[in-house]
Amino acid sequence: MAIPPYEDYEAVSMMNTGVLRALSEKWLIVLLLGLVLVACRSKDQMVHNSYAPTPGERFELSESKRVLLEQRASNGDLAAMKELANYYILSVGDEAEGIAWIEKAGDAGDEKARDTVIRFLSKNETPENQARLMELKRRWGR
Incomplete structure (x- = not known):
């Protein structure tokens, strides 16, 4: 070039x-x-890669935390009773155990818990639930 x-x-x-x-x-x-x-x-x-927990995962408890909550709940701690109810219903899937904890909160005087248990038993009509509903209404003066 x-x-x-x-x-x-x-x-x-x-x-x-x-x-x-x-x-x-x-x-x-x-x-x-x-x-x-x-x-x-x-x-x-x-x-x-972001992860949002499922509703049930939000209520998972370690064994030690569950035992601690059960001790607190047996001493009348309403918040512990409600947390255990959420754990059993939403995380474990044990509806009967969860409702039992809500019922205990109702026995401790929590009106919202009483309404929840009565509404649940009324919507899930079985002979056992109807008998339980009548007993709870009597016990809670409804």
């Missing part, structure tokens, strides 16, 4: 600058698109 005369260096230099500018603009666009894609992928991974 022949070296152009001196006066053409400026034109070649300007042409090379324009080419370089066009190339750098293209690379910049490619780089930005790449960053956007990486960011979107990272966001997708965050969404897929």
Whole structure:
């Protein structure tokens, strides 16, 4: 390749600058698109990797915590009774044990617990539930 005369260096230099500018603009666009894609992928991974507990998992208890709550509940702690009810119904899936703890809260004077047990027994009509409902209404003066 022949070296152009001196006066053409400026034109070649300007042409090379324009080419370089066009190339750098293209690379910049490619780089930005790449960053956007990486960011979107990272966001997708965050969404897929993020974890929201199920309702039951929110009420899971360790064995030691369950024993402690049962001790507190047996001493009349209404909050412990309610937490145990949630644990048995929502985490373990033992509806009968959960209702038993709500009933104990009702026996301790919690009106909302009494309403909950009465509503549950009324909606789940079995001969055993009807007998229990009558006994609780009598015991709670309803």
